[in-house]
Amino acid sequence: MEEILKILNDVKVFFVATTEDDKPRVRPFGFAMIFEGKLYFCTGNHKNVYRQLKTNPNLEICAMITEDEWIRINGKAVFDDRQSPKEKVFELCPSLYNIYSSAEDPRFEVFYLTDCEAVIYSMTDEPRKIEI
Numbered sequence: 001m002e003e004i005l006k007i008l009n010d011v012k013v014f015f016v017a018t019t020e021d022d023k024p025r026v027r028p029f030g031f032a033m034i035f036e037g038k039l040y041f042c043t044g045n046h047k048n049v050y051r052q053l054k055t056n057p058n059l060e061i062c063a064m065i066t067e068d069e070w071i072r073i074n075g076k077a078v079f080d081d082r083q084s085p086k087e088k089v090f091e092l093c094p095s096l097y098n099i100y101s102s103a104e105d106p107r108f109e110v111f112y113l114t115d116c117e118a119v120i121y122s123m124t125d126e127p128r129k130i131e132i
Contacts, residue, residue: 001034001037001039001132002034003130004039004071004073004118004130004132005032005033005034005039007063007065007071008032008061008063009032010065011063011064011065012030013028013029013030013063014028014029014030014032014061014062014063015027015028015029015061015062015063016028016029016041016049016059016060016061017059017060017061017062018049018052018053018056018058018059019052019056019058020048020051020052020055025048025049025052027049029041029043029061031089031092031093031096033088033089033092035084035085035088035112036085038112038113038114039073039112039113039116039132040080040085040088040089040110040111040112041077041110041111041112041113042086042089042096042108042109042110042111043109043111044099044100044107044108044109045106045107045108045109046107050109053077053079053111054079057076057077057078058074058075058076058077059074059075059076059077059113060072060073060074061073061074065120068122068123068124069120069121069122069123070120070121071118071119071120071121071130072118072119072121073113073116073117073118074116074117075113075114075115075116075117076113076114076115077111077112077113078111078112078113078114079109079110079111080110080111080112081109083103083104085110085112086103086104086108086110087103089103089110090102090103096108116132117129117132118130118132
C-alpha cells in the first residue's frame with residue numbers, strides 16, 4: 001500500500017472514475033493517505049462524486065506514472081464519519097482550510113477503499129499487480 005500512496009503523491013493529480021445513470025464520470029483528485037492500514041481520500045458531500053459513490057461505491061483510479069507506465073486502482077468506497085481520519089487529512093493537507101472550515105465542517109467527508117486491486121501497466125512490460 002505504501003507503494004500505491006507514493007505513486008499517487010508523486011503524480012500529484014490522479015483521476016477518479018465513478019458512474020451516474022450508467023454513464024462514466026471522471027474527475028481529478030490530489031489527496032490520498034494511509035490511515036489505520038487503509039487507503040483514504042476526501043471529498044465534499046455537496047459534490048457529485050459524493051452522491052455518485054453513495055449510490056454506487058465502485059470506483060476506479062488511474063494515473064500516469066511515466067510516459068509509458070500507468071496505474072489503475074479499483075475498489076469500493078466506504079465513507080467514514082469518524083473525526084480521527086478527518087483530522088489526519090487536515091494535518092497532512094492544511095490547504096484544505098481554503099475549502100473547508102475544519103475537520104468538523106459538515107460538508108467534509110473521508111472515505112477509504114475496500115475490495116481493492118492495483119495494477120501497474122506498461123507499454124513494454126507485463127502488468128504488475130501490487131498487493132494491498
